[in-house]
């Protein structure tokens with residue numbers, strides 16, 4: 460093998476009108492309100508709540524799912540409620556909270572034993588929405604079960620569990636029951652989001668209480684379908700100038716357009732030989748953003764051998780530069796998502812096929828005793844150490860392709876935004892563009908640039924049934940991490956039903 464680098468008691472209607480705001484604050488469980496956070500000295504821009512909701516039993520016997528709700532800094536009574544899910548499978552949604560679109564920018568401490576300093580984030584998604592960061596499934600992030608047999612799970616169980624979580628969450632947070640509700644996520648959440656959305660839609664149809672005011676979903680660089688995802692890499696690398704015309708032509712001829720199972724071929728197969736040329740060309744690139752530096756296990760540590768101009772590439776408008784991703788998990792590259800048991804990130808790390816990202820800031824903060832107490836999380840002794848991505852779960856990809864889910868959900872009238880950082884090589888935009896088009900919906904807004912801060916921020920194509928495909932120019936796998944301003948722009952426009 461060539462390339463081993465890498466979420467009223469109303470007496471009368473009048474009471475509700477007069478006291479609506481006050482009542483709404485009382486409905487949330489009082490013991491879930493966060494009153495201070497180590498590392499943050501300012502005033503909270505909005506109310507934050509966090510804690511556990513137990514499903515499939517009680518706190519002792521069941522699955523304890525950890526959520527952190529950042530209420531909207533604008534109008535929490537009216538703004539939508541959005542559930543955010545990171546992927547993996549096995550990765551914590553604090554990835555989104557700390558590194559992408561959370562209420563704070565985390566500034567690393569000089570020493571790794573000190574806590575990071577928290578500053579408010581001008582591009583937080585809480586500017587326009589109430590957002591729930593959920594660690595799912597049980598075993599991930601701060602979520603846990605005392606019965607570790609419950610760590611064996613898969614797509615269908617996770618969707619059903621998360622639906623149970625939502626029903627219980629909305630029972631506790633009554634004041635949010637009538638807000639429009641959306642589900643959002645990225646990467647492997649390309650599977651979590653449609654499967655959960657389908658459970659929610661079925662729940663609404665069958666009269667499950669409370670009724671969830673579900674409106675739609677959004678997915679960034681999401682895993683969707685084995686064939687589309689895996690065929691996407693080659694047109695991507697060719698279009699980006701990473702392989703030559705002749706290697707591209709050779710790949711088409713030898714693999715006959717079927718790349719998704721090329722990695723299981725015999726070493727002597729002609730397609731395999733062409734793939735080796737591809738590997739050689741893209742081997743040392745940062746998989747999550749081909750423009751970003753890629754740190755290798757050799758001698759080019761931190762500031763080592765990188766030219767100064769190159770180092771600037773990790774710097775965005777956030778005080779914390781984007782993480783230094785050292786290697787990338789390869790979807791579809793080398794480790795495609797297939798039905799069955801999914802190899803988890805830490806397991807991939809052992810084979811060098813995995814990512815190596817600098818998650819010290821999140822780890823230092825979330826494993827601190829005072830922080831855990833402040834956010835109502837169990838101690839390490841109970842919930843375990845927080846890891847960005849865990850391998851203490853066993854996860855089965857058993858929902859198949861997401862395309863039938865998207866067809867179903869969009870035809871039921873739920874709106875969908877499929878967005879893609881166009882420099883991500885992990886789940887390249889070429890796959891998302893192709894599968895959205897393949898649904899065959901009429902184009903209602905043909906391919907055009909969309910504008911943020913007076914500049915072209917990417918491209919979009921909108922389809923009938925409220926389906927929109929959108930790219931973010933220059934962004935990698937985790938869009939808001941790379942392009943925070945642009946991300947808040949499309950997010951708020953889409954949620955408000957405005958033209959993006």
Ligand SMILES: *[C@@H]1O[C@H](CO)[C@@H](O)[C@H](O)[C@H]1NC(C)=O
Nearest residue numbers: 515520605606607608609610
């Ligand atoms: C642990 O969970 C599994 C799966 O839900 C269940 O079958 C088993 O009875 C549980 N064990 C205990 C000791 O509660």
Ligand SMILES: *[C@@H]1O[C@H](CO)[C@@H](O)[C@H](O)[C@H]1NC(C)=O
Nearest residue numbers: 758759760761762763764765
């Ligand atoms: C990084 O740069 C600093 C300042 O230029 C230097 O002192 C240090 O030795 C460098 N570290 C490495 C690993 O090159």
Ligand SMILES: *[C@@H]1O[C@H](CO)[C@@H](O)[C@H](O)[C@H]1NC(C)=O
Nearest residue numbers: 755756760785808814815816
């Ligand atoms: C990530 O890279 C750092 C620095 O090269 C190394 O010390 C560490 O062991 C790597 N971690 C993993 C999980 O590979």
Ligand SMILES: *[C@@H]1O[C@H](CO)[C@@H](O)[C@H](O)[C@H]1NC(C)=O
Nearest residue numbers: 657661863866867868870871
């Ligand atoms: C959506 O899924 C439901 C339940 O499986 C099925 O009855 C219905 O026919 C599907 N609708 C579409 C348009 O696929």
Ligand SMILES: *[C@@H]1O[C@H](CO)[C@@H](O)[C@H](O)[C@H]1NC(C)=O
Nearest residue numbers: 871872873874923924925956
């Ligand atoms: C699109 O969504 C709007 C509400 O946002 C809804 O009124 C309309 O019926 C939807 N259109 C389609 C074609 O589903």
